[in-house]
Amino acid sequence: MISVTKDFKMIDGGVCAAAGFTANGCNCGLNKDKNKNDLGMVFSKTLCNAAAVYTTNKVKGAPIIVTKRHLEATGGKTHGFIVNSKNANTCNADGEEKAQKMCELAADVLGVAADEIVVASTGVIGQKLPIEPIASHVSELAAGLSPDNHGKAANAIMTTDTVQKEVAVEFEIGGIICHMGGMAKGSGMIHPNMATTLNFVTTDAAVSSEMLQKALSDIVKITYNCLSIDGDTSTNDCVLLLANGLAGNAEINADGEDYETFKAALYTVMMNMTRMLAKDGEGATKLLECTCFGAPDLDTAIIVAKSVIRSPLLKCAMFGEDANWGRILCAIGYAEADFDIDKVDVDIASAKGTISVCKNGSGVDFSEEKAKEVLGEDEIYIDINLNQGNTAAKAWGCDLTYDYVKINGDYRT
Amino acid sequence: MISVTKDFKMIDGGVCAAAGFTANGCNCGLNKDKNKNDLGMVFSKTLCNAAAVYTTNKVKGAPIIVTKRHLEATGGKTHGFIVNSKNANTCNADGEEKAQKMCELAADVLGVAADEIVVASTGVIGQKLPIEPIASHVSELAAGLSPDNHGKAANAIMTTDTVQKEVAVEFEIGGIICHMGGMAKGSGMIHPNMATTLNFVTTDAAVSSEMLQKALSDIVKITYNCLSIDGDTSTNDCVLLLANGLAGNAEINADGEDYETFKAALYTVMMNMTRMLAKDGEGATKLLECTCFGAPDLDTAIIVAKSVIRSPLLKCAMFGEDANWGRILCAIGYAEADFDIDKVDVDIASAKGTISVCKNGSGVDFSEEKAKEVLGEDEIYIDINLNQGNTAAKAWGCDLTYDYVKINGDYRT
Numbered sequence: 001m002i003s004v005t006k007d008f009k010m011i012d013g014g015v016c017a018a019a020g021f022t023a024n025g026c027n028c029g030l031n032k033d034k035n036k037n038d039l040g041m042v043f044s045k046t047l048c049n050a051a052a053v054y055t056t057n058k059v060k061g062a063p064i065i066v067t068k069r070h071l072e073a074t075g076g077k078t079h080g081f082i083v084n085s086k087n088a089n090t091c092n093a094d095g096e097e098k099a100q101k102m103c104e105l106a107a108d109v110l111g112v113a114a115d116e117i118v119v120a121s122t123g124v125i126g127q128k129l130p131i132e133p134i135a136s137h138v139s140e141l142a143a144g145l146s147p148d149n150h151g152k153a154a155n156a157i158m159t160t161d162t163v164q165k166e167v168a169v170e171f172e173i174g175g176i177i178c179h180m181g182g183m184a185k186g187s188g189m190i191h192p193n194m195a196t197t198l199n200f201v202t203t204d205a206a207v208s209s210e211m212l213q214k215a216l217s218d219i220v221k222i223t224y225n226c227l228s229i230d231g232d233t234s235t236n237d238c239v240l241l242l243a244n245g246l247a248g249n250a251e252i253n254a255d256g257e258d259y260e261t262f263k264a265a266l267y268t269v270m271m272n273m274t275r276m277l278a279k280d281g282e283g284a285t286k287l288l289e290c291t292c293f294g295a296p297d298l299d300t301a302i303i304v305a306k307s308v309i310r311s312p313l314l315k316c317a318m319f320g321e322d323a324n325w326g327r328i329l330c331a332i333g334y335a336e337a338d339f340d341i342d343k344v345d346v347d348i349a350s351a352k353g354t355i356s357v358c359k360n361g362s363g364v365d366f367s368e369e370k371a372k373e374v375l376g377e378d379e380i381y382i383d384i385n386l387n388q389g390n391t392a393a394k395a396w397g398c399d400l401t402y403d404y405v406k407i408n409g410d411y412r413t
Numbered sequence: 414m415i416s417v418t419k420d421f422k423m424i425d426g427g428v429c430a431a432a433g434f435t436a437n438g439c440n441c442g443l444n445k446d447k448n449k450n451d452l453g454m455v456f457s458k459t460l461c462n463a464a465a466v467y468t469t470n471k472v473k474g475a476p477i478i479v480t481k482r483h484l485e486a487t488g489g490k491t492h493g494f495i496v497n498s499k500n501a502n503t504c505n506a507d508g509e510e511k512a513q514k515m516c517e518l519a520a521d522v523l524g525v526a527a528d529e530i531v532v533a534s535t536g537v538i539g540q541k542l543p544i545e546p547i548a549s550h551v552s553e554l555a556a557g558l559s560p561d562n563h564g565k566a567a568n569a570i571m572t573t574d575t576v577q578k579e580v581a582v583e584f585e586i587g588g589i590i591c592h593m594g595g596m597a598k599g600s601g602m603i604h605p606n607m608a609t610t611l612n613f614v615t616t617d618a619a620v621s622s623e624m625l626q627k628a629l630s631d632i633v634k635i636t637y638n639c640l641s642i643d644g645d646t647s648t649n650d651c652v653l654l655l656a657n658g659l660a661g662n663a664e665i666n667a668d669g670e671d672y673e674t675f676k677a678a679l680y681t682v683m684m685n686m687t688r689m690l691a692k693d694g695e696g697a698t699k700l701l702e703c704t705c706f707g708a709p710d711l712d713t714a715i716i717v718a719k720s721v722i723r724s725p726l727l728k729c730a731m732f733g734e735d736a737n738w739g740r741i742l743c744a745i746g747y748a749e750a751d752f753d754i755d756k757v758d759v760d761i762a763s764a765k766g767t768i769s770v771c772k773n774g775s776g777v778d779f780s781e782e783k784a785k786e787v788l789g790e791d792e793i794y795i796d797i798n799l800n801q802g803n804t805a806a807k808a809w810g811c812d813l814t815y816d817y818v819k820i821n822g823d824y825r826t
Contacts, residue, residue, distance in 0.1 A: 058754040059746030059774070091742050093775045125739025126776035230725040232740070233747040312643040312725070313821055320822025326538025327645075329504055333472030334646040341471040361472070362506045363539035402815045408726055409733025 006264040014150035014166030017181030018204035019246040020044050021080075022145040025152030028137035030086040030123075030130070039134060040156030041141050042200060043080035043110060048242040050078045050118070051213040053220050055237035059125075061088050062095025064238060066103060067118040074115055076209045081118045081240065082106040082138070083198065085159050085185070089121040089129040090235045098129045105135055109142040120198050122159055122185060122236050150183065157185040157198055160407055163280050167272040171205075171265040173249040173258050178205040180265050184273040187229070187282045197277070199224065199239040201269055205262060206245035208253035215263045216241045223270040226302060226395040228310045229281040230404070241266070278396035279379075283403030286318055290382040293392045300337040300386070301393035307335035308382060308395070315400035318380055323348060323371035325357035328382060343387040350377035419677040427563035427579030430594030431617035432659040433457050434493075435558040438565030441550035443499040443536075443543070452547060453569030454554050455613060456493035456523060461655040463491045463531070464626040466633050468650035472538075474501050475508030477651060479516065480531040487528055489622045494531045494653065495519040495551070496611065498572050498598070502534040502542040503648045511542045518548055522555040533611050533651050535572055535598060563596065570598040570611055573820055576693050580685040584618075584678040586671050589662040591618040593678050597686040600642070600695045610690070612637065612652040614682055618675060619658035621666035628676045629654045636683040639715055639808040641723045642694040643817070654679070691809035692792075696816030699731055703795040706805045713750040713799070714806035720748035721795060721808070728813035731793055736761060736784035738770035741795060756800040763790035 016023050021044050025037035050071055054064050071078065082102050089095050099119050107114040121129065144152075154164040168181030186197030207215070220239060245251065252258045279287040290308045295301035308314060311331040317324040328346055346358040352374045355366045374380075429436050434457050438450035463484055467477050484491065495515050502508050512532050520527040534542065557565075567577040581594030599610030620628070633652055658664065665671045692700040703721045708714035721727060724744040730737040741759055759771040765787045768779045787793075 057743065057746040058748075058752075059742050088739070091739060091771070091775050124737075125743060126771070232724055232726045232743065235739075235743050235746060311645055312817075313645045316818050316821030319818060322823050324537075326501075326504060326648075329472050330470065330538060330645065330648050333470040333648060335471075339471075358504070358539070362504050400818055400821075402818050404725075405729050405732060405813055405815050405818060408729030408813075410735050 008169040008171050008265055008268050011168045011170050011179065013168050014154055014181050015042055015183045015200055015202050016147040016150040017168030018179040018202045020046050020204060020244050021202045022147055023153035024141050024144040024146065024149045025156030026137055026141050029133040030084060037152055037156035038085050039137055039141060040083045040153035041080065041106060041145065042153055042202065043145050044242065044244045046244040046246055047077050047079060047116065048244045049207060049209045049212050050076050051216040051241045053216055053239045055234060057233050057235045059091065059235040061090035061121060061236035062092065062099040063089055063119045063121045064236060065096055066099040067120065067238065070103065070115040070118050077116065078118050078242065079110065079112045079116045081120060083120040083157055084134065085157055086123040087121060087127055087129045088123045088125045088236050091126040092128050094128065098131055101131055102134060105138045109139050118240065120236070120238050122157065122198050125235060154183040157183065159185060160187040160282055161185055161280055165273055165276040167269050169265050169268050171261055173205055173252065173261060176247055176249040178203060178247040178249060180205065180269055182269045182273055184277055186277050187280055197234055197237050199273060201241045203243045204245065204247040205243055206247065206249050206251040207243045207262060208251055211252050211259055212241060212243055215266050219263060219266045219270050222393060223267065223274045226306055226393065227274050227278055228306060228395065228397050274396050278398050281398035282407045283401040284398030285378065285401055286399045287379045288318060288382065288397045288399065289379070289394060290384065291392060291394045292384045292386065294386040294389055295391045296339065296389035298391050298393060300339060301391050302395070303337040304332055304335045304384060304386065305393050305395035307331045308384065309397035312400055315397065318375065319399035319401050321372060321375040323355065323357060323368070323375060325363070329358060332384060339386055339388055345385040345387060347383040348374060349381040349383060350374045350379060352377055421582040421584050421678055421681050424581045424583050424592065426581050427567055427594050428455055428596045428613055428615050429560040429563040430581030431592040431615045433459050433617060433657050434615045435560055436566035437554050437557040437559065437562045438569030439550055439554050442546040443497060450565055450569035451498050452550055452554060453496045453566035454493065454519060454558065455566055455615065456558050457655065457657045459657040459659055460490050460492060460529065461657045462620060462622045462625050463489050464622070464629040464654045466629055466652045468647060470646050470648045472504065472648040474503035474534060474649035475505065475512040476502055476532045476534045477649060478509055479512040480533065480651065483516065483528040483531050490529065491531050491655065492523065492525045492529045494533060496533040496570055497547065498570055499536040500534060500540055500542045501536045501538045501649050504539040505541050507541065511544055514544055515547060518551045522552050531653065533649070535570065535611050535649055538648060567596040570596065572598060573600040573695055574598050574693055578686055578689040580682050582678050582681050584674055586618055586662040586665065586674060589660055591616060591660040591662060593618065593682055595682045595686055597690055599690050600693055610647055610650050612686060614654045614679070616656045617658065617660040618656055619660065619662050619664040620656045620675060621664055624665050624672055625654060625656055628679050632676060632679045632683050635806060636680065636687045639719055639806065640687050640691055641719060641808065641810050687809050691811050694811035695820045696814040697811030698791065698814055699812045700792045701731060701795065701810045701812065702792070703797065703808045704805060705797045705799065707799040707802055708804045709752065709802035711804050711806060713752060714804050715808070716750040717745055717748045717797060717799065718806050718808035720744045721797065722810035725813055728810065731788070732812035732814050734785060734788035736768065736770060736788060742771060745797060752799055752801055758798040758800060760796040761787060762794040762796060763787045763792060765790055
């Protein structure tokens, strides 16, 4: 139903699955837990075409500003990025200076120009970023760059995440095998809008800057932008897509079959990372996947699916395994889109089966016993059929639990 | 700073503080707890001018539809209303029929026409409303109508509310003493949009239908619509304002000093009820009042204040008494309005004092010890100065706690 879906071979390697990309991560001391990395780097000797999508929050982290500036200066080319967790380097008077310094430190040890490196940070807002721990560890970080160390980089970007998030696929362009892989972080403050939390995708496919950006914008709209953990749009959201062309395919520089294949691979990587982010939402015990079918257009489908996924009341009901479908109808009803509520059907499903709870906008009888069984699973599907068109979209989220409150009641300490 | 503020004498009497209004409430059996009322009635022998504002949710409770129809049929005149809790009579195929029946039952025992009575319901969505308990108690309910029983009606509309919410004031129009009082319910599913949860206000002032509606719409915008408990806009939100004219003042039928006084009285009643609703938010331990000063216009001030009040991350931080002001800046930053984030100052205050946490969009040092003391109080004030205009607005909310999750994890049972 999502037209870009294809079956690809899933592979290992995360952000280093594509040829020519190396990575590393270490603990430089920003995080007091020495077993948790807090500084990461991803590098391609071959200069990459880069596409990016950033947060729409007016408060923009200093790294976002510096990354934008560097990509503008180089016409969208980069060798890679340096990234830290534990401190977002946002709302600090010296933020841009520090973000620029991170790029310079990395560029120096990598032997490239400072504006050929971009930067990202995630963590607490409004605390000054100490540069010394980064300066004293950047040589070690670069020395350890290897295709095998993708996991160390994925670990470095985690904040309240409980699992590392890496996905990679193999795909074919004109008979040439290409690879694409990504890593993501994010657990709270997630309600992406034209961008998302930190997500990095690399590929060895050759793709023009223009088509790379087009594919990224299209796929962000139906993956990361359809994710909501708590309705809070972060100040540091950023998706970076780097293509170094080492696979040797003829460059994709126009619409057509090759572009569609590339876009489908990108959807697979980003959709799977989105699901991982939703499932690892702060305090979450359940992944919620809401599909809105039968919509008159894509925007309506997205708006309805996201409205349901965002509802705190529904999220609590799912935590309580309570089939309180009135809350689904309520959230469909306040979605800011134009449709007829009296045609709407709703099913709730999981690996244990499906219950139909609403037909034509009114409740239908269902077995509470069966509902308990269905809702006992840890992946819950909410299927909404508007019955007024042929378009569909998905949104992803999670339940709202005691642990979300606990984690966020005292985040800074 | 809110231009409609005046000092009025607060009085007792709730929805019966105004001359000629009687009320009653009883338990008819919808609620299994016999000590909790679930059916209420408010009545004025003198026909009232009525103004109303309803939910913008596409899913509209059947009582909303019937109330609208009756007020249209009578040209905005009514004798009063019947209201039940425990069942929202929403998303039921027979909902309108049942809501109409409630009006007919009430009208019969009151000796008025059915369309001179309006109706409201609140509770679970999508369960059929049994009419028998209402039919068998409506005579008893009408027989007990009295100015003294306003509390019984206020009790009847409560759902997960932990306290009854009544406010009343005395005010003077052209040398004549007038009265106005209200009752409200609502604890969860509160994020009013052009309307709110159930709120009833009565007055003995004489006001034309047109000016009554104008005042209600203006005041709803800066009171109930600036309240957010959880971001969920209910299907049954409704504010009713009834004016029976028994005070004997010259009817207010145009702008001017009398109208401004009336509007200020309405602001006082509705603002105080809004604060009570926020403070009694599901699971809440703290009232949050956010004031946005220095805004270029009213809409910007409202949007910014509401964005902050709605943030789940900020709500958790307030529960944890953690001065994580970065979350305030973040929520200001994603507010959908046009302003310069780099001019923004933020203070956090309570009865224990004020801490300045942000100047010109960047953090300033503050004492964590003092912050703990300030945040230990149960009423917290977040003061945002955009420094780019002269308009202000307030929004009200509460913290997000374990108990919110608990209450909503299993609401139906």
